[in-house]
Amino acid sequence: MNAVPLRPLFVLRPGIRLVLASASPRRRQFMDEWGLPYTVVRPAGVEPRPGHGESPAAYALRAATAKARAVAASADAGADGLILAADTVVALDSDILGKPADDTDALDMLRRLSGRG
Numbered sequence: 001m002n003a004v005p006l007r008p009l010f011v012l013r014p015g016i017r018l019v020l021a022s023a024s025p026r027r028r029q030f031m032d033e034w035g036l037p038y039t040v041v042r043p044a045g046v047e048p049r050p051g052h053g054e055s056p057a058a059y060a061l062r063a064a065t066a067k068a069r070a071v072a073a074s075a076d077a078g079a080d081g082l083i084l085a086a087d088t089v090v091a092l093d094s095d096i097l098g099k100p101a102d103d104t105d106a107l108d109m110l111r112r113l114s115g116r117g
Contacts, residue, residue: 007035017078021071021085041076043067043085050098056091063087092116 012018018038020031031038046066050059068085071077090097092112100106 012037012082015080017081019071019077019081019083021067021083024088027086038084039081041071041074041081041083043070044074046070050096054096055094056089056096059096060087060089063089 018036020027020038020040021043022028022040023042028040043066048063048066054062064085064087067087068083071083071085072081077083090109097109100109
């Protein structure tokens, strides 16, 4: 199914570049569908761990902020870059599941999540 490009909600001021701080193909797809011109700068080595008792929302915000700061500190962002960063967190109630360590861990997570929607 081909998505119809959406009309941008805004236009960047001339001289401002939108910098996507993400390696996510899905986020690039969103940007393409929204019709926004952007540059991808991957935040190298930034994947903070959840803090003890940290809520999923607080962790997602902290992780996205860390990615934005890492990209801002890189020469690739440039002084004219408006940085867009996000993070996705999978949680079951208040338990942050994180990235699965292996196939067995992934299956366990799927079993825990199954039927919860």
